[in-house]
Amino acid sequence: MKKYVFVGLLVLLNFVSYYYEGYLSKASLLFNGFYFVTLLGSAYILCKLEFKPLVVFSFVVVILGFCDEFLNTESLNWTYFNNAQPPLFVAVGWVSLMVLIFYGAHHLKKYVDLKTYSVIPVLVCFGLLLLFSYTEGNITTLTVGLYIFMVLLGIYSSLSGTFGWNAAIFVTGIIIGSISESLGASCMLWSFRSGQLLPLPIVFMWSARAFCLSGLLKLLKIPADIFKRS
Numbered sequence: 001m002k003k004y005v006f007v008g009l010l011v012l013l014n015f016v017s018y019y020y021e022g023y024l025s026k027a028s029l030l031f032n033g034f035y036f037v038t039l040l041g042s043a044y045i046l047c048k049l050e051f052k053p054l055v056v057f058s059f060v061v062v063i064l065g066f067c068d069e070f071l072n073t074e075s076l077n078w079t080y081f082n083n084a085q086p087p088l089f090v091a092v093g094w095v096s097l098m099v100l101i102f103y104g105a106h107h108l109k110k111y112v113d114l115k116t117y118s119v120i121p122v123l124v125c126f127g128l129l130l131l132f133s134y135t136e137g138n139i140t141t142l143t144v145g146l147y148i149f150m151v152l153l154g155i156y157s158s159l160s161g162t163f164g165w166n167a168a169i170f171v172t173g174i175i176i177g178s179i180s181e182s183l184g185a186s187c188m189l190w191s192f193r194s195g196q197l198l199p200l201p202i203v204f205m206w207s208a209r210a211f212c213l214s215g216l217l218k219l220l221k222i223p224a225d226i227f228k229r230s
Helices: 002-020 029-046 051-074 088-111 119-135 144-158 163-186 200-219
Strands: 078-080 190-192
Touching (some): 002 029, 002 088, 029 088, 029 163, 051 088, 051 144, 051 200, 088 163, 088 200, 144 200, 163 190, 163 200
Antiparallel strands (some): 078 190
């Protein structure tokens, strides 16, 4: 029962902050539709977890999300329409997107049976992220530590994973992250330093964040594929 209460409070906090910070009225019908489907879909998936991994996963994601968003908005890599640093809705909203990325990867990995070379998808992801972030000027004195932290945790997580799992995280992160970021930018909820609707660094950003999260979960003795038993 307590896990349903926790998920309900998480959904309520997400929606209240989304409404209070002006995103509900500012967003397009398409983005609002995406938001509500993502919010409710991730809530349903979260209810499949046991209480402890549910709470640990949620809190780690929110903390990681706030730190990532704060450093990048302070560096002006992207800016929210209300100049929040960062909006509460965004930090809490990380939970919904990460749930979809991990849940999607859980199912996608079944089609990639390769067990070796697990580090390759992680290295490719961070290699492309760092290359495009450097060319667009996103690596600043404020964010360089964040990028190093993400790379180290991502590589750490890959050592106990498989190629299939990491490749699935890479793909689902690109798909879900790109959809969310481009839909939000298209209705001016946020804008990027380059002025593009979907800059190349952002294409790989959510995969990199998911790899970093996997490393943090590993340190906390929570399996990255937390939906394996669901």
